[in-house]
Amino acid sequence: MTALPLRVGVASWRVRLRGVALTLTGLVLLALLMALNMRIGDIAMTLSEVVTGTFDAGSAAHFVIMELRLPRALTGALVGAALALSGALIQSIARNPLASPEILGVTTGASVTVVAGLVAGGGVYGGVSGLLATLGVPALALLGGLLGAAVVYGLAWRRGLDGYRLVLVGIGVAAVFTNVKFWLLTVGDVNDTSRAMVWISGSLNGRGWEHVAPTALALAVLVPLTLLGTRSLDALRFGDDTVTALGVRVNPARALLILAAVLLAAVATASAGPIAFVALASPQIALRIVGSGRPPLLCSAIVGAVLTTGADLIARTAFSPIELPVGIVTAVLGAPYLIHLIWRSRK
Amino acid sequence: MSATAVAPRLLGVRRRRLGVLLALLASVAVAVVLSVTIGSKSVPLADAWHALTAPTGSENDLVIRSLRLPRTALGVLAGLALGVAGALMQGHTRNPLADPGLLGVTQGAAFAMVASIILLGASTLLTYIWYGLAGALVASVAVFALGMVGGRGGPTPVTLALAGTAVSALLYALTSALVLLDEQAMDVFRFWQAGSIASRGADVVWQVLPFVVAGLVLALVNAPGLNALSLGEDVARSLGQNIPLTRTIGIAAVTLLSGAAVAACGSLAFVGLIVPHLARPLSGTDHRWLLPYSGLIGAALLLTADVIGRVVAPPGELEVGVVLALLGAPFFVFLVRRRKPVRL
Amino acid sequence: MRLQAAGVKLGYGDRVIVDGLDLGIEAGTVTTIIGPNGCGKSTLLRALGRLLKPQGGEVLLDGKRIDRIPTREVAKILGVLPQAPSAPEGLTVADLVARGRHPHQTWYRQWSSDDEGAVAAALDMTGLADLAERPLDELSGGQRQRAWISMALAQGTDLLLLDEPTTFLDLAHQVEVLELVRHLHQEAGRTVVMVLHDLNLAARYADRLVAMRSGRVIASGAPHEVLTEELLREVFELDAKVIADPVAGTPLVVPIGTLSRG
Numbered sequence: 001m002t003a004l005p006l007r008v009g010v011a012s013w014r015v016r017l018r019g020v021a022l023t024l025t026g027l028v029l030l031a032l033l034m035a036l037n038m039r040i041g042d043i044a045m046t047l048s049e050v051v052t053g054t055f056d057a058g059s060a061a062h063f064v065i066m067e068l069r070l071p072r073a074l075t076g077a078l079v080g081a082a083l084a085l086s087g088a089l090i091q092s093i094a095r096n097p098l099a100s101p102e103i104l105g106v107t108t109g110a111s112v113t114v115v116a117g118l119v120a121g122g123g124v125y126g127g128v129s130g131l132l133a134t135l136g137v138p139a140l141a142l143l144g145g146l147l148g149a150a151v152v153y154g155l156a157w158r159r160g161l162d163g164y165r166l167v168l169v170g171i172g173v174a175a176v177f178t179n180v181k182f183w184l185l186t187v188g189d190v191n192d193t194s195r196a197m198v199w200i201s202g203s204l205n206g207r208g209w210e211h212v213a214p215t216a217l218a219l220a221v222l223v224p225l226t227l228l229g230t231r232s233l234d235a236l237r238f239g240d241d242t243v244t245a246l247g248v249r250v251n252p253a254r255a256l257l258i259l260a261a262v263l264l265a266a267v268a269t270a271s272a273g274p275i276a277f278v279a280l281a282s283p284q285i286a287l288r289i290v291g292s293g294r295p296p297l298l299c300s301a302i303v304g305a306v307l308t309t310g311a312d313l314i315a316r317t318a319f320s321p322i323e324l325p326v327g328i329v330t331a332v333l334g335a336p337y338l339i340h341l342i343w344r345s346r347k
Numbered sequence: 348m349s350a351t352a353v354a355p356r357l358l359g360v361r362r363r364r365l366g367v368l369l370a371l372l373a374s375v376a377v378a379v380v381l382s383v384t385i386g387s388k389s390v391p392l393a394d395a396w397h398a399l400t401a402p403t404g405s406e407n408d409l410v411i412r413s414l415r416l417p418r419t420a421l422g423v424l425a426g427l428a429l430g431v432a433g434a435l436m437q438g439h440t441r442n443p444l445a446d447p448g449l450l451g452v453t454q455g456a457a458f459a460m461v462a463s464i465i466l467l468g469a470s471t472l473l474t475y476i477w478y479g480l481a482g483a484l485v486a487s488v489a490v491f492a493l494g495m496v497g498g499r500g501g502p503t504p505v506t507l508a509l510a511g512t513a514v515s516a517l518l519y520a521l522t523s524a525l526v527l528l529d530e531q532a533m534d535v536f537r538f539w540q541a542g543s544i545a546s547r548g549a550d551v552v553w554q555v556l557p558f559v560v561a562g563l564v565l566a567l568v569n570a571p572g573l574n575a576l577s578l579g580e581d582v583a584r585s586l587g588q589n590i591p592l593t594r595t596i597g598i599a600a601v602t603l604l605s606g607a608a609v610a611a612c613g614s615l616a617f618v619g620l621i622v623p624h625l626a627r628p629l630s631g632t633d634h635r636w637l638l639p640y641s642g643l644i645g646a647a648l649l650l651t652a653d654v655i656g657r658v659v660a661p662p663g664e665l666e667v668g669v670v671l672a673l674l675g676a677p678f679f680v681f682l683v684r685r686r687k688p689v690r691l
Numbered sequence: 692m693r694l695q696a697a698g699v700k701l702g703y704g705d706r707v708i709v710d711g712l713d714l715g716i717e718a719g720t721v722t723t724i725i726g727p728n729g730c731g732k733s734t735l736l737r738a739l740g741r742l743l744k745p746q747g748g749e750v751l752l753d754g755k756r757i758d759r760i761p762t763r764e765v766a767k768i769l770g771v772l773p774q775a776p777s778a779p780e781g782l783t784v785a786d787l788v789a790r791g792r793h794p795h796q797t798w799y800r801q802w803s804s805d806d807e808g809a810v811a812a813a814l815d816m817t818g819l820a821d822l823a824e825r826p827l828d829e830l831s832g833g834q835r836q837r838a839w840i841s842m843a844l845a846q847g848t849d850l851l852l853l854d855e856p857t858t859f860l861d862l863a864h865q866v867e868v869l870e871l872v873r874h875l876h877q878e879a880g881r882t883v884v885m886v887l888h889d890l891n892l893a894a895r896y897a898d899r900l901v902a903m904r905s906g907r908v909i910a911s912g913a914p915h916e917v918l919t920e921e922l923l924r925e926v927f928e929l930d931a932k933v934i935a936d937p938v939a940g941t942p943l944v945v946p947i948g949t950l951s952r953g
Contacts, residue, residue, distance in 0.1 A: 098444045098508055155680055164443075165683060168624065171444060172680040175617040179672030182541040182614060186666070190534050194527060201523050277516045284509065324524060331520035335513040339493060360785075568798055575793050581742050581773035586846065587766025587794035632779045633786060635801070 019290050019299055026302035030077060033309045037073040038065055040317055067208065075207040075271055076312045076326065077305040078215040080278050082268040084304020085219075087279030088286070088295035089226060089261040093254055094167045100280040101265035103170035104258065107274035108177035109148015110141040110266070114273075115181050115196045119188035137199065138211070138270040145266035148177060153258070163254070202275030202327030204312050211271040218267040222260050226297055229257050276327040278304050281334040288341040307334055364636050367629050371643035375423065378650035382419040383411060386657045387664070390415075417549040422650040422667075424552065425544060425612045428559045428604035430645020431566045431638050433619025434626065435604075438573045438634055439597045440508055443624065447605035448616030449511040450598065454518035455486025456610045460539065461525045464532040473550055475535065479610030480558070487602040490514050491595075507598075542613035542668020544653055555607040562603030563642070569597045570634040577632060615668055618645055621679045628682075648675055693718045693753060693850060693882055694739055694769070700747030701734050701906075708734045709906040711748070716850075721876050721883045723893040726903035727927055732886045733774060733854050735903070739884060740771030740852045752850075766794035770848040772839055774855050778827050784838045785823040788813050791845030813845035817871065833864030840871065851875070853885040857892070865889065869896040894918050894941040902926050918942040924950060 038050045043064055045053065053061025083101065090099045101107050117140045156162075156169040181200070185193050198205075265279065282304035283295030289303075290296050311329035318324070384390050390398070390407050397403075398411035432447035440449070448454075459482020463469035469478060493514070494507040526533040572593035575583040580590055609616055625648075626640040649667065652674055656665040694716040701709040709731040716722055716739075724732045737743040738750055741757045750757045757765060770791075778787055791813065792806040814820045817837045827835055836856060843851055853872070857865040873896055875881045887893040893900060894914040901911040904926045910917045919942075923929045928950045936943040 096442070096444060098442065098512060103444075155684060158684060168443060168683045169680050171617075171620060172676045172683065175621065175676040175679075176672045179542065179614075179617070179668045182537070183666060183669040185537045186541045190530055190537075193537055194530070194533060197523060197527055197533070201520075201527075276520060280512065281516075325527075328520040328524050331516040335517035335520075338513045339510060343493070571793065571796060571798070571801070574790055577779045578787075578790060579773070579776050581737075581771070582776050584742050584762065585740055585766065585769075585771035585773070586790070587763035589762055631786070632782045 019292070019296055022286070022289055022299050023302055026299065026306055030302065030306050030309060033306065033313060034073050034077070037309065037313050037316075038069050040313065041069060042320070071208045071212050072204050072206075073309060073312070075211045075215065076204050076308045078212065078219055079204075079268040079272045079275065080282075080304040080306070080308025081301040082215060082219055082222075082264040082304075083275060083279040084282030084286075084307075085223065085226065085297060085301040086261040086264040086268070087304075088283035088297050088300035089257050089264075090279075091283050092294045093257055093261075094163050096167060097284055098280070099167060099170075101261065101269075101274075102174050102279075103152075103167055104262050104265065105148030105150075105152035105170065105173045105177065106145040106262055106265040107269050107279075108174045108181070109151070110145035110269045111181045111200055111274060112177050112184070113140045113144025113147070114199055115184045118196045118199065119184050119192050141273070142266055142270040145269050146262070148173070149262040149266065153262070166258070198325050199273045200327075201325035202273040202330070203325040204272050204315070205323055205325075207272060215267055215271050218263060222264055223301070226257065226260050229253065229260070230297060273325075273327065275308060275330055277331045277334045278308055281338050282307060285334070285338060285341060364630070368636075368639060368643075371640060371647070374647045375643050375650070378647045378654070379419055379423065381654045382422060382650045383415045385654050386410075386415065387662065413549070414546075417547060417552050418544055418653070419650065420549075420552045421544045421547050421555070421611060422653050423646045424555060424559045425608040425615065426618070426646030426649035427642040428562060428608040428645075429615060429619040429649075430622040430626070430641035430643070431563060432601045432604035432608070433621075433645070434623040434634070434637050434641035435566055435569065435573070435597050435601050436619065437623050438577065438637075439594060439601075441577070442508060444620075445508060446616045446620035447601050448515070448609070448614075448619075449508055450601060450605075451486035451490045451511050451514040451518060452483040452602065452606045453609050453614055453616050454515040454522065456480070456483040456606065457536065457540070457614075458482055458518040458522045458525075459485070460610075461522050461529075461532050461536050464535055465525055465529045472547070473554065475539075476551060476554060476610050480555075480606055483606030483610055484602060486514060486518060487598070487606060491598050491602075539613045541666040542615045542671070543666045544612050544649070545664060545667075547611060551611055555611045558603045558607035562600045562607070565596055565600035565603065566638055569593065569600055570638050573597065573634040574632075577634075613668060615649075615671070618649060618671060618675070621675055622648065624679060625682065692716070692751075694884070695751040695754075696735070696739060696748070697751065698748035699735075699738055699745040699750060701731065701738050701743060701745055707746070707906075709738075712906065712908060714739075714901065714908060714911075716882060716884055717899075718882055719876070719880050720898045721872065721885075721896065722899045722901060723897035724884070724886045724901045724903060725888075725890060725893050725926075730903045731906040732903055736771075736852055736854050736884065736886055737773070740769060741765060742771060742773065763794050766846065766848070768848055769850040769852065770843040770846040771852045772843045772854060772856065774858065776839055780826075780828055782827050783823065784819055784825055784827060784830070784841075785810070785814070787827055787838055788819075788823075788841045788845045791842040791847075794846065809845045809847050813841045816844060816874075817841040832859045833861070833867065836860060836864070836868060837871070840868065844875070848881075850882045851884070853883065855886050855888065857887065857889065865892060872896060890918065890944045891936070891941075894943070895936065895939050915942050918944060 035047065039045050039047060045061060049061055050065060053059050053065050056062055086101050090101060090103060091097055094103065114137055117136065152170050152173050155173065156166040158165065185196060283300040286299040286303045287295045290299055307330055308326065311333050312326045315324040315326045315329040380392070383395050384392055388410055390411060394407045395411055398408040402408040402412060429447060436445045436447050436449060437443060456479035459478045460475045463475060463478035469475055490507065490511045493510040526536050572588050575586045575588040576590065576593060583590060605616060605619060622645045623637065623641045626637055626644050630636040630640045649671065652670040653667040655674065656667050656670040659665055692715045696712055696714045698711050698713060699709060700707060700711060712735065724735065726732050734743065738745055741750065744758065752760060752765065752769060788810050792809060795806060814823055817840060819837055819841055822830065822834060827838060830838065840856060856868050860868065869892055872883055876883055897914060899912065900914050900917040902909045902917055902922060909926050910922055918933055920931060920933050923931045923944065930947040930950055932945045932947065933942050934945060
């Protein structure tokens with residue numbers, strides 16, 4: 001691994017060249033996908049139409065771009081980044097490539113409350129005001145996600161937070177939530193089940209600025225925090241004894257990083273539902289491209305954003321006018337790519 | 348202690364392990380009796396015996412012979428299969444998160460069933476289950492082949508786990524897309540997904556029996572090899588273990604066992620994830636004991652949960668998957684909290 | 692010649708570590724391979740124990756190509772103890788040692804009186820009988836190393852390959868392990884090949900030393916023939932005096948300093 005020392009005054013870091021190259025490539029790719037997302041849709045536009053539309057407040061194009069396409073694409077990118085970052089944190093802490101926010105009870109907890117809400121109030125939603133319909137589900141999801149995480153966190157805590165116990169408690173709690181969700185799906189009317197399935201799969205349909213803002217805020221606060229925690233994360237890969245010897249206070253560091261992972265996943269899930277596979281696959285994809293020892297945080301986030309944005313482009317347009325939930329496409333896109341990477345890395 | 352004193356000690360350990368085995372067998376027997384007699388219609392033990400030995404065609408005889416007996420048999424088979432498959436899977440991957448669904452059997456079964464309903468017009472339970480079984484086996488073989496092509500000299504556990512997760516995610520996505528397009532398929536799918544051993548009938552039991560038996564035989568053959576593998580691949584090879592062969596047999600066993608159980612009973616793979624963690628404190632690290640213990644605990648747990656599901660919400664029933672999740676999983680969490688978890 | 696490497700080419704993927712190496716191991720000898728870090732000692736030992744398949748050349752066990760003999764048959768003749776092996780948590784000493792009987796067991800014969808006797812004898816010989824019940828992870832480093840050797844002994848093989856059996860041990864425990872090796876050799880007539888880092892201990896406990904550098908054998912023979920001041924310079928780039936060990940009479944290396952390189 002080529003690493004360049006970067007020194008500014010008393011500060012000094014080691015910068016990995018491949019990581020930087022991947023980050024830049026990823027950002028360019030993301031920008032391209034965003035531009036495509038602006039152009040393609042029921043009303044196709046050229047790039048110049050997009051540009052003029054963006055600044056001409058009165059035009060129809062302005063509405064399509066600023067109120068429909070841009071907030072949706074931004075939500076996708078931000079949510080993807082947040083989920084991937086959350087996954088990278090959990091995989092590093094648990095030292096397990098199969099770990100994902102599901103282990104922390106976030107996505108599964110959110111699924112239970114939302115499905116319960118949709119099944120119980122299925123009829124009600126059609127009747128009440130649009131505000132409850134749009135705010136109700138995200139609020140339920142946030143509540144369920146945080147509750148689920150609190151349950152896992154509380155049960156796993158015992159004189160500190162052992163990564164292994166966290167994982168075991170997490171799979172137990174996830175089993176409860178998942179099967180309760182399955183059961184709830186059998187309770188209601190089959191139409192409600194379908195609506196719940198769309199949400200469970202993760203969908204960006206109709207997402208607006210009200211979804212962009214909280215996710216952006218969460219990322220703005222949590223990304224710098226987790227990047228600061230990178231040093232501890234590197235150390236946490238070793239056994240607890242080694243970590244302590246390296247001068248990292250194990251429990252506070254681990255507890256804070258897990259909290260960050262929980263918040264990222266909870267906010268993302270509230271905005272777009274538990275989009276499948278992004279949190280699990282993005283860190284593994286980034287890890288294999290960069291070739292580092294543990295999932296690289298920033299690169300994972302960018303891979304997540306690219307994956308989700310690209311997937312939504314396809315979900316929106318491939319079977320137009322039928323729109324697929326984005327989570328279906330992330331899995332269809334991400335899974336073969338991950339398989340390809342596994343394949344290649346073994347040769 | 349001299350050389351001669353070691354022998355009685357080893358004997359004592361064997362005796363204790365046999366004792367636990369008998370206790371587990373007894374608990375399965377108790378669960379079977381409960382499952383045959385208890386339900387929305389309670390049948391006295393004497394009548395149940397009568398129904399089995401000398402049926403006269405009374406209402407009780409009918410309930411026992413056509414409903415309770417197949418349901419109980421399916422519960423035992425599925426519990427055995429999932430428990431053993433889970434222990435095998437965690438042993439081969441050395442990963443406590445590995446469940447028997449990891450090779451893609453659950454999503455393979457789900458996808459094949461849903462596709463058979465929508466594309467081929469399958470309409471009876473027996474047909475879905477055949478497709479489900481086929482789907483489970485094909486998905487598992489595909490995952491294994493991916494791991495095989497990817498690895499030198501046989502698939503490594505991490506490659507397998509990741510390939511399995513990737514294939515599962517892909518199949519789950521396709522299944523979701525299909526059921527969102529077809530309401531009838533969605534209706535079948537959601538009840539299958541909840542996980543149940545109710546109203547399956549004797550023909551389903553006969554349908555899965557050969558797969559479970561074959562899987563159990565392969566699993567027992569695999570146990571000594573898995574013991575050698577748990578010391579690391581180098582030591583296993585120096586002990587004369589053919590590693591690719593051991594892995595292939597193990598994975599074939601997991602596929603047969605979990606494929607059959609999942610196709611017939613729905614998403615119950617997490618039983619296989621939890622049960623080995625309950626069995627390991629009793630058995631230690633020896634797979635020759637861990638596998639039978641896991642199977643028996645799985646059977647007892649599944650049947651008990653099913654019985655509870657029958658009586659807890661009269662006049663209806665709660666699916667066994669939900670009861671298991673609500674009872675088994677918290678118990679599992681309690682165990683994890685109480686003692687230091689046994690690492691693989 | 693019990694074990695022989697003929698023109699072997701060894702490596703991992705594209706990285707070739709050993710190319711065209713020849714080495715023979717006589718029956719009933721203790722051979723120790725020495726050399727600086729990364730010279731290919733462990734790679735060679737792994738190939739001799741068929742843990743690593745040569746990319747070229749062949750390894751012969753009793754004159755037959757080792758990869759053509761069923762691996763279980765090899766396991767009855769030759770035991771390998773890799774560097775720093777790991778066991779699942781909670782495994783007891785007795786269970787670990789019992790797993791050494793693996794090649795002798797079949798699905799219908801899981802625990803014969805032979806197995807029982809071999810395990811008891813192996814525990815006895817390594818002085819672990821009192822610790823048989825204890826989980827491996829509660830033992831000291833020296834005891835754990837002895838337990839692994841005990842497993843290899845229970846395997847009941849004529850040939851034993853040990854990769855750095857004394858790593859992480861204090862001097863007393865190193866001597867203890869090597870005394871055990873010598874005992875096996877003298878009492879039971881076993882053939883031992885091992886990799887060691889400590890040159891003085893290697894000289895004292897080996898019949899034959901093999902000095903390697905950069906994947907090639909530089910010298911081999913009796914300790915006093917191999918451990919010379921010139922060889923130490925050539926192989927280890929070490930400036931040293933070699934004197935006679937006041938206890939055993941074997942060569943004793945007293946370092947002066949590293950050679951200034953370049």
